[in-house]
Every structure is written in C-alpha cells, then in structure tokens.
Amino acid sequence: MARREFLTGNEAMAEAAIAAGLRVFIGYPITPASDLFEYLAEKLPSYGGIVFQAEDEIASINALVGATYAGAKAMTATSGPGFSLMAESLGLAAMLEAPIVIVYNMRTGPSTGIATGTGQGDVMQSRWASHGHYGVVVYSPWSVQEAYNLVVKAFDTAWRLRVPTIVLSDAVIAHTRELAVVYEPGEVKVADRKPPREPPGEFKPFKPDPDDLVPPMAFYGEGYAVLAESLAHDERGYYTTDPENYERLVRRLEGKITRNKHHVVSSEARYTEDAETVIVAFGTLARSALALVKDLRKQGKKVGLWRPVSIWPLDEEGLSKAVEHADRVIVAEMNLGQLYREIARILGPTGRKIELVPVLTPELPGPDELLGYFEKAGVEI
C-alpha cells in the first residue's frame, strides 16, 4: 500500500530500491551517501536482501556486475571520490550490459573537496568516467519525491536496456527531509530481464533483438555457460579484434539508448509558453531557479525554466520546445560549465544567445543569492 512518509532523500532512495526489488546492496561509506547504506543495512534483510560493505568502491562496482549476472537487482550508493574509483568498471558494466544502478550523491569537488558541501561538478564524470565510448543513462532529481521516483525508474531503465543507470543526486537531496509517497515491492513497475529464448548451446548472450537492440539475458546457474567477456566480443561473448564486429558492438552500446529514448528521456518546462528567456538548471539548483523565475515573472519579465530530469541523454525535443519563443538561454549550474556545453551543442546552431552562470559554492543558493551569481557572471536578467 502506498504510504506518505517524511523522509530524507537518502531514505527515500533506499525505500525506492526496496520497492523496485533490490536484492543486493554493496557499498563503501562516503559522505553524503553513507546514511542510505545504513538505512538499507537496517531494513533490506527483512525483505530478503543482502547488504555488503566492500573494501573499496572498486570492489563494490565489480561485485554489482557479478550480482546482476547471477540474477539479482543490485545497487550501490556513492559520491564523487567513490565514483572516480569505480570508473574502470563502469565501462565493464556498459561492456557487459550489466543492469547495475548507482546512486551518485554529488558533493563539492575536486578531490576530497568539501565533503559536507553540495555540488554539481560531476555532470561530465557521470557520463564519461570510463575509457572508450559507451552508453550510460543518468537521471537527476530535484526533490525527495523525485529521487524516489527516479531510483525506481533507474531500475526499470537498467533492466529494460541492460545499461548501467545512475541517479545523480546531491548532498542537499540526500539530507533534506520532505514528504514522499512510497510503495512496497510489487507495487511499482520495473522491467525484468528478457529471458533466453533458445536452449543452451544455441543461445548467444550478446545477440541483440533487432527491435530494441537489447540482448536477452541468461543468468548464471541456468546452464547456459555464459561468458561475461570484458574484451571486445562477438555475440557469443568470444574475444575478437574484428573491426566490423567492434564497430557494431560500440555503436550498439550507445545506440540501444538512442533507440529506446522514449523510455529514457524526461524533462520539465515551467513558464516557457511565452518565455523570451529560458533558464536551464537541473537538480536542486533548479528549485532556486524556479523561485527566481517566479520572482522575475512578478516583475513582468517573460522568463521560464527548463529542467532536464534525464541528464544523459537529454530530452532534446523537450528543450527545443521550451525555447521556442526564447532568443536567450541561460544555463545556471554549480560548476564552470558542463551541462552548458551540451545545451550549446544542441541550441548553438539555432543562433540563440546561450549564456553561462557558474554557481561555485558548497551551499545551495536561494533565489536572491542565485541572482547574485547572475550579476557576478555579467548576465543580465
């Protein structure tokens, strides 16, 4: 039964994972993600799941990949330093098409930075941490309720597309308490694997279905002798240096996300119907940006907000629609311009003026403070 609870973002994301069918949580303590781990340590075993504290984040992510191949819905939660350590095997997860879920609570970087501060410096790292070209899906919530919804959605996406999926949250969401509607396992819709359709011997673990480009998945223990091969592999999972096979594989690792975009992308537009200026912001900063937009509207200014919910990939159609009447787009983010580059890539060719407001602070600014950062950047509004 759905129930309303007053939860922190971390608690809500833990609840969401339980509802989505989490069986194995593996983590390594780090601020601001440890309390999600601790919450699950209390609660997950009573739902039949296991919580395991690994020796480091490298162990966490490799174990997660193994867990999904053995048939379990599996998740970890970390922050920037931990995610940096996971980089190599994020690529493994993408290469093996392992449906792992990572809650990534951004804090103030770089390096150890300000461990208790918030941040948005990891937009690029969430997408490109590992070497080579591969695909991941990244969502970013702006509230506790949305953090809950997006963790459920992340499990659905991960298992539907066999792709590592990241919920890019932050220190503010992690520790802010808000009312959220939460559910029990079985009450939320989450995709399961497509089981193999051929018998052992005939089944090929990396042979995609032509419509969605996603291969059905055999689990360990089912008699398929599945080889999870980190080397470039053919449909059988066998190493090959064949250039055509390589191109097909790498194109598909990203292409299956593009092909199934309708399941993946999402965004929200506010006050954009007549907006001449559109502010683009994501995550918790978008809340301050919305408050600022409302203030500016009271002054009669035609300003709107566009907020991506899926960061990678972006809802490009949603963005184009939101800026239909705008000749200015201002990207405000807590870094020196990461999402900005993507917005500029998409909208640059349309001739619109695209400006950046960097918000470099370990604390989430309120609307007035945010306006101060506009002034600092010389961006009039």
Added chain:
Amino acid sequence: MTVQVPKLEYRHRVDDLLRTERLPHVWCPGCGIGITLQAFLRAVKALEAKGVVDRKQLVFVTGIGCTGRASGYVRLDGAHTPHGRPIAYAYGVKLANPKLVPVVFSGDGDLAGIGGNHLLHAARRNFDMLVIMVNNFNYALTGGQLAPTTPHGAYSTTTPKGNPERPMDVARLVAALGANYVARWSIHYPVHIEEAIKRALPRRGFRFIEVLSICPEIFGRHIGFRSPVDLYERLRKVSKVKKPKTLEEIKYDWENEITLGVFVDKDEPGYMESICSVYNYDWCNELPERRWSKQ
C-alpha cells in the same frame, strides 16, 4: 599438388568442459598455465562423477593476464573481469545467488598486486570462494615487468638491474589472514594440484591454492632459462614439499627454498554462514557449503 590432411578426431577427457571451438589457445609452448587448468578441469570431472558438485553451479572468474585468458576456453558460466577484480566480481555472484560456487583463476600480479586489497579482505572474511593463483613470478602478458612475487635480485623489464624489492609470500599471507584452506604446489605436481582442488572446491570459506608455474617465454628468457625444461628444472630444485608447523617455516626464497604443501586445512564457517547466523534467509538451508561442511 595438394595434400589431404586427415582431420584428427582427437578427444580429451576434459573436452566437454572446454569451448573447444576456440582452440588452439594463446599460451606458449612449455607454459605452465595449461597444466594448472587441466588439473582444475580434471578435479571438476572427478567431483561431478561423485555427485559432489554440478558444473552448472560453478562460476569461473578470471582477471587480466596470460592466466586470465583461461575463462575464454572454459565452458562454464564465467567472467573475464578487469585486471585485479575477479575476487570482487565473485563476491557479487555469491551474494546474489548463494547456491553458486565462484572459482577465481588468475595470475600473481592480478591477485596479489593490483587486486591485493580484495585478496586480503576476502581471506579475512573467509568469504566462500575458491581462488587458484598461477604464480609465474612476473607480469607475463605485458612482457615481463616486476610482480610482487618476483624474486629479489631478478631481472624484470622494469628493474633492469635486478629487483631491489622483497617479494611477497602470498600463500603465507593468506594463511595468516585466516583462510580455511591454503596450499602451494608447483606444476611438477599435477596430481597434487588436482587433489588440492578436489579437497578445496567442495568446502566452505575462503580457499586458496597457489601454483608455482613456469613462463619460459618471458620470465625464463629474462633470467637465463630460455628452455622450458631448464626453467622447469630450476623451479623444481627450489620447490620443497614440507609440512610446516608454523607460518614462519613457510619459505619463499628463489635461491634456497620455496615451500610447497598444504599449509591450512580447516572447516570454519564461511562468510555466507556467518550472515545466516544473524539473518534467516530462505536460502540458508540450501547453501552448498552447508552440505559440504563436516559439522
């Protein structure tokens, strides 16, 4: 004139555990990895014949290196994971489906060098898995760089004037950390390797078997034992089978003695049973380790 070569229908007794369509393998003539792998496969067949294990339960996990390539040839569920990470991957397999039995098969550099942290903690936890480490005294796949197991003074491509470091006695270390089973053999003892695997595979907790191997192509060539036979004899000369009573009696000294034998053989509860003593999971009664345990 074309010569018709008759197709040899040669079958080996472990062929059904191999992806024979992938043969020939990449290993050099005279390499010791094959001896170790065959001992493992023979042990699996023997245990299966006795009804102790079912090959469908086994998950064969390797890292990166010459040794790590084994997963590509073995017809079991498996993974060829990033360098140093097979133990970490095996954690997840076991936690997700406790009825499975992870077997890690990898190199000395992979397990004791880059993956050393996982080895330490898996042994400390007495985590239920079998680890077989092929120690060829160097990083072979990448051309013979220094490994944590390379003898003091030995040439490697990254210590061209001789290794200034002290090597790590990996088996002794794992024994000190409390693993349930620890043995070291060399490829001169294929039957002993097979027997060790037959004993250690159906057992709870962390089991570790180190196999001293020869890499004539790289390590042998670098230290002046180019021929596999010469390196084989050199390794045989220093390998001494003993029954050490204390850890201090276990030696890892390329000049005098590398101790072989079974160093630990006990049956304490492994990690999975430990969590079953706290939480009542529905799989606790179906743990294969419970069935195998003598208690």
